[in-house]
Amino acid sequence: MMMTIRIGGYDVKRVLVDDGSGAEIMYPNLFNGLKLKDEDLEKSDSPLVAFNGKQVIPRGMIRLPVQVEDAEVQVNFIVVRAYxxxxxxxxxxxxxxxxxxxxxxxxxxxxxxxxRVGILHSSQSVARQCLMSASIRTGQGSSTGVTTKAL
Known part of the structure; x- marks a missing residue:
């Protein structure tokens, strides 16, 4: 499900909420957009497997606040160099x-x-755009993002 969620004090679009994954992932666009630097990262050397089956070595890990309404939790993001x-x-x-x-x-x-019960709604149009973008980039109709299956 594709959401807009506040991460590190900024409203971030195109966040995938995946209840089948076991780790939070941050991609280069967000890392650079938040003006983070490699010095901000903690070491993380547990390799991940990309959707295309290839191994991805993390750049590191960073802990940031993720906020929805007044609810805020600290999240350990694994930062990767992958499209x-x-x-x-x-x-x-x-x-x-x-x-x-x-x-x-x-x-x-x-x-x-x-x-009370808070509700986050997914954006189906943004999800469709992401799927199209991944399809065009790979030429196969599948994303080359990273799964959270550790090797």
Whole structure:
């Protein structure tokens, strides 16, 4: 599900919320857009597997606040040097920290906040644009982003 979410104090578009992934990923566009530097990264040498099956070595890891309404949690993003139509992937650790539930059927994420239920809606048009961008780039109809399956 494609969302706009506040990361590091900025509203970030094209964030993929993936309840099937086990780690949060940050791609170069977001890393550079937040004006982060390699010196800001902690060491992370656990390789990941890209959607195309190739191994990706992380640049490092960075901890940033992720905010939805008044709910804020600290997230450890693994920063990679890989093309993706997404700016970041938020996964199960973020969903668990938010006590959130994602629904692909309803295309939304629900989470408790201040005694009520908050709702994040996915943008289907942005998701479609990302899919088209990945299809054009790879010529195969699949993304070359990174999965969170550690080797």
């Amino acid at each position: 993706s139509p997404y700016t970041a992937i938020l996964a199960r650790p973020w969903l668990h920290a938010m006590e959130a539930v994602s629904s692909t059927l309803q295309v939304m994420v629900k989470y408790p906040i201040q005694g």
